Amino acid sequence: MRGVVMHAPGDVRVEERPDATIVEPTDAVIRVTASCICGSDLWGYRGPAPLAEPRPMGHEYVGVVEQVGDEVRDITVGDYVVGSFVASDNTCEICRAGYQSRCVHHVMMGTVGTQAELARIPHADGTLVPTPGVPDADLVPSLLAASDVLGTGWFAAVAAEAGPGRTIAVVGDGAVGLSAVLAARQLGAERIVLFSRHPERAALGRKFGATDVVEERGDAGAARVKELTGGYGAHGVVEAVGTDEAMSQAIRSARPGGHVGFVGLSHDVHLDGLELFYSTVHLHGGPAPVRRFLPELVRLIWDRTIDPGQVFDLTLPLEQAADGYRAMDERRATKVLLTP
Amino acid sequence: MRGVVMHAPGDVRVEERPDATIVEPTDAVIRVTASCICGSDLWGYRGPAPLAEPRPMGHEYVGVVEQVGDEVRDITVGDYVVGSFVASDNTCEICRAGYQSRCVHHVMMGTVGTQAELARIPHADGTLVPTPGVPDADLVPSLLAASDVLGTGWFAAVAAEAGPGRTIAVVGDGAVGLSAVLAARQLGAERIVLFSRHPERAALGRKFGATDVVEERGDAGAARVKELTGGYGAHGVVEAVGTDEAMSQAIRSARPGGHVGFVGLSHDVHLDGLELFYSTVHLHGGPAPVRRFLPELVRLIWDRTIDPGQVFDLTLPLEQAADGYRAMDERRATKVLLTP
Numbered sequence: 001m002r003g004v005v006m007h008a009p010g011d012v013r014v015e016e017r018p019d020a021t022i023v024e025p026t027d028a029v030i031r032v033t034a035s036c037i038c039g040s041d042l043w044g045y046r047g048p049a050p051l052a053e054p055r056p057m058g059h060e061y062v063g064v065v066e067q068v069g070d071e072v073r074d075i076t077v078g079d080y081v082v083g084s085f086v087a088s089d090n091t092c093e094i095c096r097a098g099y100q101s102r103c104v105h106h107v108m109m110g111t112v113g114t115q116a117e118l119a120r121i122p123h124a125d126g127t128l129v130p131t132p133g134v135p136d137a138d139l140v141p142s143l144l145a146a147s148d149v150l151g152t153g154w155f156a157a158v159a160a161e162a163g164p165g166r167t168i169a170v171v172g173d174g175a176v177g178l179s180a181v182l183a184a185r186q187l188g189a190e191r192i193v194l195f196s197r198h199p200e201r202a203a204l205g206r207k208f209g210a211t212d213v214v215e216e217r218g219d220a221g222a223a224r225v226k227e228l229t230g231g232y233g234a235h236g237v238v239e240a241v242g243t244d245e246a247m248s249q250a251i252r253s254a255r256p257g258g259h260v261g262f263v264g265l266s267h268d269v270h271l272d273g274l275e276l277f278y279s280t281v282h283l284h285g286g287p288a289p290v291r292r293f294l295p296e297l298v299r300l301i302w303d304r305t306i307d308p309g310q311v312f313d314l315t316l317p318l319e320q321a322a323d324g325y326r327a328m329d330e331r332r333a334t335k336v337l338l339t340p
Numbered sequence: 341m342r343g344v345v346m347h348a349p350g351d352v353r354v355e356e357r358p359d360a361t362i363v364e365p366t367d368a369v370i371r372v373t374a375s376c377i378c379g380s381d382l383w384g385y386r387g388p389a390p391l392a393e394p395r396p397m398g399h400e401y402v403g404v405v406e407q408v409g410d411e412v413r414d415i416t417v418g419d420y421v422v423g424s425f426v427a428s429d430n431t432c433e434i435c436r437a438g439y440q441s442r443c444v445h446h447v448m449m450g451t452v453g454t455q456a457e458l459a460r461i462p463h464a465d466g467t468l469v470p471t472p473g474v475p476d477a478d479l480v481p482s483l484l485a486a487s488d489v490l491g492t493g494w495f496a497a498v499a500a501e502a503g504p505g506r507t508i509a510v511v512g513d514g515a516v517g518l519s520a521v522l523a524a525r526q527l528g529a530e531r532i533v534l535f536s537r538h539p540e541r542a543a544l545g546r547k548f549g550a551t552d553v554v555e556e557r558g559d560a561g562a563a564r565v566k567e568l569t570g571g572y573g574a575h576g577v578v579e580a581v582g583t584d585e586a587m588s589q590a591i592r593s594a595r596p597g598g599h600v601g602f603v604g605l606s607h608d609v610h611l612d613g614l615e616l617f618y619s620t621v622h623l624h625g626g627p628a629p630v631r632r633f634l635p636e637l638v639r640l641i642w643d644r645t646i647d648p649g650q651v652f653d654l655t656l657p658l659e660q661a662a663d664g665y666r667a668m669d670e671r672r673a674t675k676v677l678l679t680p
Contacts, residue, residue, distance in 0.1 A: 094596050102596030102620050256434050256442030266613030273609020277626045280442050286620035
């Protein structure tokens, strides 16, 4: 099969890889109908760390089930399915509490590599959510978004306790931050403040439900949120970047007793205990348990209540994946969809 | 009036101070019937930082109202009252959300100094909770505990989401940690693991509801909690120390998706963002909004449902406060009560 492999920072190739096959009896193999490039894929792409060995890429996917292992019960060949970027059994105590991304048997799909024609899905029954049927073509980007960016933004908005009467601020105007705006709106937030200096992203943010766009960053940004909220700060803040500055900005934008949902993969983030102590915020985040939300997200997409697929602003055939990495690295694209 | 004043690290004196008086029309003045020495008072006592000027000490108190300002409506001269270590108006948006310790008009009672015969209580209507009558003498220590250590331990247990079916671990066997054990039991926790190497404190912890006592610390302690919980970790963990080691131990003792309630005043705590990210815990803490819980705590004490006053293991007259500081500094006492 054809698949994306990273050989070194900046060196991504589409090449022949062994066909995905059933390894464990709980596996399925899907034919990928759409995958995409994640902001987190760029961390390796931008180096500087050399890779120990070439690495298959990709962890987001929708597709059609081609094979199932002997112990797969709920998923059937021919099902059109969406899964999260973490495979999970969905039966352990951690999964049942809603933290499937930390399932005791979890498998990071990035180790499988879904930017390919076929993909092995571990724990198929626990991981995959079938759609009601074969989706119309225009629904595919949205279903694919549910696999990671939408699910992650949704989790962040839930962690920020977005809801009626609440003001939610969102740090990060990438695909996850924009998805968090959409989620906060859907969860009923009254006011949604998006930090952005990027006109197109800000425009999509407004389309998704942002009521205010703030260009200031850091402490100036936090001060602006306080001004907008009677001096109190936001009830909830989403952090969708992963830098120290973004995390500080998020914590300082929240009111005492507020909620910060952080989903940006942390890079050099160090929190000062005393500041956190006096902030009195709730802090919750990490790799999003997307599986918790997938059935609802699929339903909202299927019913055309939400249209998160708009975060994709470039679609390329899988064979041109390297162009997609370049476009995201150079910020010419927010999020790149790859078709077979 | 007589009152405790710290002149320098290690130098605490009882001396004449100006009588407390009404300054703002929302103030009350109480005659203190009991106050006490807090673990946090020891940070200054142990130095090494010299004091800019002599400092009145104490922020915990119960007493009888002697005077009220012109704008005080709900508190009456003669009321027997309990208040938190933070005075709060209890009407601002932050107070109404339950975060009175971060009231927009909050006053830290440590700046007032309640280790004295009289104390000025700002925002009397918002701060003070009258008891149903003059308490029996044996209830006074418990009511005094509600002013800080019990209220703080209670907040920590709530932040750790103690409740039926839950396993709660408690890092710190001081008065706050022990109070958190009591709170977790009262909130319905099924299993309560107290970290302690101190036989008397562990014994009181068991009396308060601890089902397990673990002597290991740090990662070994966290590993022991995982062993006790089927490999998952505790549902909730209370951190009541404030050191970097204690915070790490707390986070590592919690299961993915678990809750860490931290109330130890942070000293040199630095959290690594990536570890926190992958821990997937909820982190919440800070100066406890004791006022949120005071009415319920007073009721539970009045009904003799709980007896948190047992954390006091030394009672001294106010005039001997310096002996009390020494006893706590030398760990001969867990918590010292001061009588007029």
